[in-house]
Amino acid sequence: MTIKKIRIFLQTYIELSYQDFLSKKMPQRFRRYQEKRLKKHLNKVVPQSSFYSRFINYNGVINHREFPIMDKAVMMRAFDELNTKQISLKQAKEVALHAEENRDFAPKIGSVSVGLSSGTTGNQGVFLVSDEETIQWSAAMMKKAIDRRKFKGEKIVIAFFMRANNNLYETINQGKIQLHFFDLLKPVNEHLAQLEHLKPNVIVAQPSMLRMIADFYTSHRLDYPLKEVFSIAEVLEEVDRTYIENSLSCHLKEIYQATEGFLGISCHHGTLHLNEDIVFIEKEYLTDSSDRFVPIITDLYRTTQPLIRYRHTDILVERKTPCPCGSSFTALEKIEGREDDCFIFGTKASEVVVFPDFIRYAITRASDEIKQFQCIQQTAEQITVKLELSSEAEKQQIIQRVVQQVNELIPPEKQPMVHINVETGTWDYEQDKKMRRVISNVKRGG
Numbered sequence: 001m002t003i004k005k006i007r008i009f010l011q012t013y014i015e016l017s018y019q020d021f022l023s024k025k026m027p028q029r030f031r032r033y034q035e036k037r038l039k040k041h042l043n044k045v046v047p048q049s050s051f052y053s054r055f056i057n058y059n060g061v062i063n064h065r066e067f068p069i070m071d072k073a074v075m076m077r078a079f080d081e082l083n084t085k086q087i088s089l090k091q092a093k094e095v096a097l098h099a100e101e102n103r104d105f106a107p108k109i110g111s112v113s114v115g116l117s118s119g120t121t122g123n124q125g126v127f128l129v130s131d132e133e134t135i136q137w138s139a140a141m142m143k144k145a146i147d148r149r150k151f152k153g154e155k156i157v158i159a160f161f162m163r164a165n166n167n168l169y170e171t172i173n174q175g176k177i178q179l180h181f182f183d184l185l186k187p188v189n190e191h192l193a194q195l196e197h198l199k200p201n202v203i204v205a206q207p208s209m210l211r212m213i214a215d216f217y218t219s220h221r222l223d224y225p226l227k228e229v230f231s232i233a234e235v236l237e238e239v240d241r242t243y244i245e246n247s248l249s250c251h252l253k254e255i256y257q258a259t260e261g262f263l264g265i266s267c268h269h270g271t272l273h274l275n276e277d278i279v280f281i282e283k284e285y286l287t288d289s290s291d292r293f294v295p296i297i298t299d300l301y302r303t304t305q306p307l308i309r310y311r312h313t314d315i316l317v318e319r320k321t322p323c324p325c326g327s328s329f330t331a332l333e334k335i336e337g338r339e340d341d342c343f344i345f346g347t348k349a350s351e352v353v354v355f356p357d358f359i360r361y362a363i364t365r366a367s368d369e370i371k372q373f374q375c376i377q378q379t380a381e382q383i384t385v386k387l388e389l390s391s392e393a394e395k396q397q398i399i400q401r402v403v404q405q406v407n408e409l410i411p412p413e414k415q416p417m418v419h420i421n422v423e424t425g426t427w428d429y430e431q432d433k434k435m436r437r438v439i440s441n442v443k444r445g446g
Contacts, residue, residue, distance in 0.1 A: 214247035
């Protein structure tokens with residue numbers, strides 16, 4: 001690492017440490033400091049973006065609240081104007097797709113790394129990060145994810161499972177920290193053999209992959225000590241958390257990383273907090289009395305592809321009580337899923353929305369024999385439930401209970417028109433795709 005990169009790393013690490021201190025000891029001062037950082041960041045980055053600079057008001061003042069709320073579709077349409085490096089969407093996609101096809105993720109456009117999102121919302125996003133931003137991300141990840149007290153001077157060996165690698169992640173490889181990329185396109189058996197050979201003390205993977213690893217170690221001895229296990233990329237269901245923690249004898253934490261940035265991480269008490277020292281969050285509550293909200297994100301570090309008032313589609317459930325860790329960063333009960341995962345019943349005038357958490361609960365409380373499940377609203381009149389059971393002994397009774405409890409979520413006047421079909425069998429999972437347990441093909445206002 002060059003002297004310049006070391007300076008950026010240390011500056012970011014110290015800045016985040018200071019904000020962590022403020023959030024715990026002086027929360028009001030932290031909020032003022034955050035507002036000051038927001039203003040400074042916008043004054044720096046907005047004039048560099050032809051898309052955002054049009055929102056500077058007639059007095060030459062940059063007011064955060066005057067910027068429009070944007071989504072992924074707008075961000076991709078305005079890609080060429082929005083980024084500050086004059087990189088076209090066509091050029092960025094060519095580099096990213098070539099990297100995906102050849103599984104070589106090192107090539108960049110000048111000093112800018114390019115990546116693709118997984119496309120779970122239907123339209124694949126393209127993200128850009130400069131060398132400076134990758135160093136800042138590395139500092140944030142090492143500050144928040146690596147508790148060096150647990151390792152006592154030993155090497156930190158990370159098994160990192162992802163659909164695609166990126167120069168962003170490779171910046172973690174420093175000194176005693178070794179990150180090993182596990183390509184999700186490769187066979188599971190290869191991964192399990194590599195884990196046995198590597199003997200990592202940290203595993204970072206999707207809940208679906210962690211379940212496969214947990215399955216393996218129910219019949220094989222885990223002869224290396226796992227200090228940390230992180231869940232990423234997919235919604236972590238309680239049924240998966242319990243199974244993984246029991247099988248791997250670990251305390252499972254979460255990293256909330258998306259195309260939109262490093263959004264959150266579990267503290268040492270296990271509570272998932274939003275990284276409000278990295279991103280400025282506005283909360284759009286889904287109902288007046290709800291603790292559910294979607295985050296509107298302004299990233300306080302990204303300058304290559306600025307993110308200002310970006311509306312994410314994740315539904316977050318806010319924790320009602322303070323976290324024992326003392327941080328005033330927003331604490332979450334859970335990431336419930338995406339808005340698109342809500343089940344919709346009725347017409348636009350009398351629409352009833354059922355949140356994913358109610359659907360999960362209705363299914364999982366039907367029986368302790370349910371190992372895995374998926375529930376899909378195919379149409380307004382058709383719901384498919386897929387179950388994997390640990391025992392077939394009570395199969396028919398379980399199916400009846402699942403149908404009854406899912407049916408209770410449907411408005412009474414709609415129940416006679418909705419058919420719930422339950423399938424049982426062995427779970428068939430595409431490991432290079434994100435696992436989604438609740439899926440709706442019915443859109444709001446349809």
